[in-house]
Amino acid sequence: MPVANIDLLLLGVSHKTAPVAVRERLAVEPEAIAAALVELTALAPVREAAMISTCNRVELYVAAEDADRAAAELAGVLARRAGVAVGDLAEHLYQHRDSAAVRHLFRVASSLDSLVVGEPQILGQTKQAYDAAVQHGTAGAVLRACFEEGAFRVARRVRRETAIARNPVSVSSVAVEFARQVVGDFSRKRVLIVGAGKMSELAARTLRTHGATLTVINRTRARAEELAQRFGADVADWNDLQGALTTADIVIASTGAQRPVLTLETLKLVRKARRGRQLCLLDIAVPRDVEPEVGKLDGIYLFDIDDLQKQASDHRAEREEEAAEAEAVVEEELGRFVKRWRSRQRGPLVSALQTHFHGIARAEVMRLSGGVDDKERKARLDIAESLVKKLLHLPMTALRDDDPDEAVSLVQALQRLFSLSPMAAVPASEEAPAGSDANVDKKATGS
């Protein structure tokens, strides 16, 4: 959003427009962000810059004096970084300006533009991008308004008021949630990983982050020890499978066995030894590691890969539905943001207009009050001031009017009529209604 005649410009690629082969070339490591920001702000038209770089997107948000020139120069920077010709990169690049750029930022921070809609990481990544810009002195009034007063607030509201992020959508997070509903907090719970394959590793990683204590059991002890070492887990002997099942709260089974390794008979014995304690079995192996009849036992809760995938898929569909509500929140907040910004922009114009009129009135009173005493001069000044206030009342009210089209013409008319400084101007590009031609996505020409 503009300050004076500065535009907000967004240029970037995302999972929607570019394959990973392009994205990985443009991605910037956290330690290289500072240099990248300095490089961007060194470009002549760029006044402020922030960069969001994740595995799914690389986006540059800049406040620039000459948006067309800035867009061309930024495209050049990105092309050099990717090691391709500007023309080759152009087909993957998208560009938004002013309110369209703000809308895009709001959608990104609210996780509406994410690969998995509603995923929570993007808000943190957006905050990191802004913090880096602040830390390296490349964020000013424009980016501060867009990120701090806009994007973060919108993202919080979307999460609070919609169910977009309520339910887990990945198989591993669904598994974690099922387990949580059975055994509660993981901090004092023991998880038994049966099998030391790739899936076991993923499961171990997920549960480790939730504070669970891990034990690995595998037919080949060496592989179990290897996995255990990586996650600081204990190792149990395969011959003591029944004992390990008895002490566990959650079991993740993912062996490569062709027949179930956890049979109904075994689990009946385990259940008896557990003295009724609830047990959650997550069978993520194909073929299955746990006999399906086990799930009928009282106190034992069995979820196989189909259960987890179906739940994840249902949740993804729910999120898509919730996304419509979230989009409405984004539009509402965008409208408020633009209005607030416009009001802030008009402040100096109002002030300039008042100074202009009061100055004329005062000068005229002084000019015509050569032979009068102080009291009379003060009375004349008061009358003149009062007259100016009354004359300006209607124009001021009209200037604060919400109608964007009228406001544009009034601002421009006032500037031209009274030769006021363009400091407070609200450029036409910002005033264009959301979705109008002026703000519709434009593919960078790369010129």
Added chain:
Amino acid sequence: MSTLTWHAVGAYAIAAILYLAHVVGLRRGAENAGRAMLAVGVALHFADIGVRCYHGTNPISSTPEAMSLAAFMIAAVFLLTSLRYQLTAAGGFAVPAVVALILLARLAPAEMAPPTAAAIPEMGRLGQAHILLATLGVAVFAFAAVLAIVYLFQDRSLKRKQLDLAMARGTPLETLDRLAHRCVSIGFPVFTLAIVTGAIWVARLGLLHGRGTLRPEYLIAVGTWIAFAVLIIARVGAGWRGRRAAWLTLGGFGGTALVVAAYFIRHAV
């Protein structure tokens, strides 16, 4: 009913609606507002009981008064527990039960208000202790029963792989099982003392007035005591938990409710 009582009932009713709205999915996040309203209801109810005490109506002087006290205890225990555990679904059962209990107590026929026992001059400390302990025991068992109901629903949802329903109820199975057991463990000695004091009290009354009739509620009370004793022994000895423990808790509370109902009906007719 006094204005204060109506205000307490109103706050409880709003809390009940908010908890239910959260549970049935009408309004996610209503749980926090429900808890705040419940806190208001508990405060008003406490004030109501205090004011009645000040005007000479002892909270254990009659079945309706004791029921109101039990409702207050259930609400207070639930409120305190919900500060530590997420008990969304339990709120959907416990708070409406509180509303029903307090309404039943306060809208009971006027002839019940004087009393089961207060009018009996020889009620004495023993009679008061019996009613107070019985009230406390009923409240704690009622809370355990609510947790058992939620456990059974939660168990069914998880057996049917309905994660959303389980998440909406908000309390893991293990937590529900542990809390219900804790309630029964607290309620059982209280209820035991209530039965012992009640037996001695009734025996004394019988001796004084020659009213030694063995009423059905005495037998139900003993049956209830046995059910809870079996539950505690079976959990410690044979590891009875989960569904079986939940059903036995409900059975035990059913007996307790029958005893209260018997007293209520006896004094209402």
